[in-house]
Amino acid sequence: MTGSSVNSASNSTGQVKSLPHAESPQWLAFVEAKQTAVRVPGVPDWWVQGAAEARERILRSGFPTTKREDWKYTSLMPLHGKARRLSMGPVDVRGPRGLQVFTLSQLSKAIASGDASGGTPWGSHEEMRALETRLREAFSRRDLGFGAELCRAFVDDPFIVRIPKGFNAAEPVEIHWKSLPKDQWSFGLAYVDVGEGANAVLSESYGRGVDAQSVQTVLHLESSAKVSHLRTQRGEGGVVIASTLARLKSQATYHAVQVASGSGLAREDFYVELLEKHASAIADGVFVGKSKDVSDHHTNLIHLVGDTQSQQLYKGILADESRGVFNGRVVIAKGASGANSAQLNKNLLLSKKVEIDTKPELEIENDDVKAAHGAAIGRLDKEHLFYLRSRGITQAQAVEVLARGFAFEVVDKLESDSLRALGREAVNEALVGLRWEDT
Amino acid sequence: MALLEVKNLHAVVETADGSEKPVLKGLNLTVNPGEVHAIMGPNGSGKSTLSKVIAGHPDYKVTSGDVRYEINFQMKNLLEMDPDVRAKEGVFLAFQYPIEVPGVSNEVFLRTSFNAICKHQGIEEMSEEAFAKFLKAKMEIVEMNPKFLERGVNVGFSGGEKKRNEILQMAVLSPRLSFLDETDSGLDIDALRIVANGVNRLRNSDNAVVLVTHYQRLLDYIVPDFVHVLADGKIVESGDKTLAKKLEEKGYDWLLG
Numbered sequence: 001m002t003g004s005s006v007n008s009a010s011n012s013t014g015q016v017k018s019l020p021h022a023e024s025p026q027w028l029a030f031v032e033a034k035q036t037a038v039r040v041p042g043v044p045d046w047w048v049q050g051a052a053e054a055r056e057r058i059l060r061s062g063f064p065t066t067k068r069e070d071w072k073y074t075s076l077m078p079l080h081g082k083a084r085r086l087s088m089g090p091v092d093v094r095g096p097r098g099l100q101v102f103t104l105s106q107l108s109k110a111i112a113s114g115d116a117s118g119g120t121p122w123g124s125h126e127e128m129r130a131l132e133t134r135l136r137e138a139f140s141r142r143d144l145g146f147g148a149e150l151c152r153a154f155v156d157d158p159f160i161v162r163i164p165k166g167f168n169a170a171e172p173v174e175i176h177w178k179s180l181p182k183d184q185w186s187f188g189l190a191y192v193d194v195g196e197g198a199n200a201v202l203s204e205s206y207g208r209g210v211d212a213q214s215v216q217t218v219l220h221l222e223s224s225a226k227v228s229h230l231r232t233q234r235g236e237g238g239v240v241i242a243s244t245l246a247r248l249k250s251q252a253t254y255h256a257v258q259v260a261s262g263s264g265l266a267r268e269d270f271y272v273e274l275l276e277k278h279a280s281a282i283a284d285g286v287f288v289g290k291s292k293d294v295s296d297h298h299t300n301l302i303h304l305v306g307d308t309q310s311q312q313l314y315k316g317i318l319a320d321e322s323r324g325v326f327n328g329r330v331v332i333a334k335g336a337s338g339a340n341s342a343q344l345n346k347n348l349l350l351s352k353k354v355e356i357d358t359k360p361e362l363e364i365e366n367d368d369v370k371a372a373h374g375a376a377i378g379r380l381d382k383e384h385l386f387y388l389r390s391r392g393i394t395q396a397q398a399v400e401v402l403a404r405g406f407a408f409e410v411v412d413k414l415e416s417d418s419l420r421a422l423g424r425e426a427v428n429e430a431l432v433g434l435r436w437e438d439t
Numbered sequence: 440m441a442l443l444e445v446k447n448l449h450a451v452v453e454t455a456d457g458s459e460k461p462v463l464k465g466l467n468l469t470v471n472p473g474e475v476h477a478i479m480g481p482n483g484s485g486k487s488t489l490s491k492v493i494a495g496h497p498d499y500k501v502t503s504g505d506v507r508y509e510i511n512f513q514m515k516n517l518l519e520m521d522p523d524v525r526a527k528e529g530v531f532l533a534f535q536y537p538i539e540v541p542g543v544s545n546e547v548f549l550r551t552s553f554n555a556i557c558k559h560q561g562i563e564e565m566s567e568e569a570f571a572k573f574l575k576a577k578m579e580i581v582e583m584n585p586k587f588l589e590r591g592v593n594v595g596f597s598g599g600e601k602k603r604n605e606i607l608q609m610a611v612l613s614p615r616l617s618f619l620d621e622t623d624s625g626l627d628i629d630a631l632r633i634v635a636n637g638v639n640r641l642r643n644s645d646n647a648v649v650l651v652t653h654y655q656r657l658l659d660y661i662v663p664d665f666v667h668v669l670a671d672g673k674i675v676e677s678g679d680k681t682l683a684k685k686l687e688e689k690g691y692d693w694l695l696g
Contacts, residue, residue, distance in 0.1 A: 382497065382498075384538050384540060386495075386496055386497065387534065387538035388540070388548075388552075389521070389522040389526070390494050390495070390522050390523075390525075390526055390531075390532050391523075391526055391548075391612070392523050392552050392556045392559070392612070393523055393551060393552055393555050394523050395521075395523070397551070398523075401540075401543055401548075401551065402540065402543070404542065404543065405540055405541055405542025405543035405591065406542055407542070409541060
């Protein structure tokens with residue numbers, strides 16, 4: 001990879017308090033201790049204040065329980081009963097020339113110290129102030145799920161990936177959230193700011209080797225920006241609670257593909273907001289469950305204005321005793337005439353002991369729109385298996401070939417060759433050791 | 440030495456209500472290397488069943504009888520082998536209704552299958568590049584457009600294209616014993632000619648082909664050494680190619696009466 005490379009743009013700030021049971025006195029003690037945490041130099045007051053407020057909210061309400069409608073299928077009990085150290089996790093960011101990577105504290109310092117004519121290393125004062133305003137607005141939100149709330153509470157200094165106006169590269173911008181040693185819960189926040197007409201592919205990964213991890217990525221797409229975004233959640237038995245928000249201005253296009261597997265407990269809250277006319281989004285995903293994995297996907301496609309498009313294909317592959325959740329919320333706001341949304345969730349069940357909960361959730365406040373949705377649940381077709389076996393392919397291999405075909409349909413829609421290859425690689429990794437139990 | 444020996448084969452299929460229905464009722468058949476056999480017979484006589492039992496379809500259960508297949512000059516019990524092992528040992532079934540496999544490209548499917556067989560037979564597996572070259576030559580045998588390699592297996596193929604794809608698989612895998620289950624059905628005259636030419640080009644003195652068909656038409660293109668009539672689960676008449684002509688003229692009633 002050529003161009004700028006930033007390794008560990010942010011790193012552990014050494015918060016070493018343990019996180020006990022959410023309803024225990026120790027949990028309270030932890031959050032209180034965190035309130036007196038050392039402040040990263042340069043981080044603006046609003047950030048510190050917002051984090052303290054988020055901690056207070058978490059302290060008041062504890063972990064969401066299955067009594068809450070949006071958590072009814074997924075219990076956070078596995079997080080209880082084990083003390084974990086909380087830290088902001090390390091991250092690797094790299095990408096082609098022209099990419100800008102810095103932290104909020106660096107941004108604030110640059111805004112404060114630069115003179116009016118000189119600008120900052122990344123752009124004019126005006127642009128940077130506008131960027132800080134956008135960032136502040138996005139990180140003041142409280143409606144983006146528990147993962148976002150956790151990140152807001154425990155990240156000391158978020159980092160910013162700026163993809164400036166005119167940026168156009170086929171090489172991916174990479175954001176890899178790294179793991180911390182065992183018994184740690186790591187947090188990370190990224191703000192990806194994509195300039196007008198910029199064209200970028202983004203590959204993000206997390207979950208690998210983690211005990212517990214919460215990351216949130218917020219993307220802002222200026223008018224006519226075009227972004228393809230592969231989010232690979234590749235867990236190894238740990239807990240992942242993640243949140244993503246993409247906000248699209250006029251004629252911006254966003255193609256997101258999630259490939260999720262391997263986490264013992266994973267919750268994804270995914271939001272796309274179509275803010276202006278002719279914005280369009282594809283929000284696809286594949287999740288693979290093995291052993292007793294729980295993979296919970298809450299997606300929200302929000303059409304705030306008319307003449308906007310969203311398309312969604314989510315596929316679940318569940319084996320052994322795993323469980324999957326797909327909750328596909330689509331909102332078409334009042335007055336959003338000519339909005340067009342299509343959602344499809346398909347699930348392949350490979351054992352009798354799996355469970356899938358799939359639910360479309362349509363909130364449509366306008367007549368003049370198209371909103372299609374569908375869900376399908378199927379088992380492996382024995383005739384398909386026999387066909388492959390009659391061609392010399394073993395049963396185990398045939399199961400993998402068929403599951404791969406099922407999943408590739410999602411990642412193969414990516415236009416970018418490099419991103420598609422990464423997506424296929426993620427699927428191949430996810431399917432290793434997939435078992436089929438004759439039903 | 441025979442390639443295939445079927446002796447007094449009885450098989451049942453599980454029906455929708457869970458009961459077992461007898462479908463083969465004492466079938467005998469011997470196929471030698473280099474031969475082409477045609478199996479004809481009325482609807483429901485067990486023609487397709489025979490192909491599926493030979494290939495190892497899990498819905499069919501053999502209740503008695505014996506199927507022996509020559510491997511390294513020894514007649515081995517074919518029924519003990521898993522379907523994929525049978526394929527690796529050179530048994531091939533061209534499906535009457537080839538299955539669509541979305542998301543798996545035809546080329547990847549063919550390579551996976553080919554290399555699985557290579558591995559089993561102790562032959563070095565082919566690289567992507569080498570296989571692509573090898574495949575190109577095989578495609579010419581069935582006059583197939585290379586665009587079909589990129590597509591999902593049989594996805595969006597017409598009936599005739601699917602049948603051609605079956606013969607392409609046969610060409611790639613070079614089986615020793617091929618059962619072609621109504622490969623001629625649904626083909627127009629040009630497609631029939633292409634498929635039949637393909638099969639003829641793949642014939643040699645070491646392999647054998649069993650054609651399961653309703654129509655004498657196919658046998659004008661692929662000339663059989665033997666023609667058998669299958670009725671009510673067993674072979675009731677065998678003869679040379681003139682038997683097919685006779686059936687065409689007189690139907691099956693004279694045999695079944």
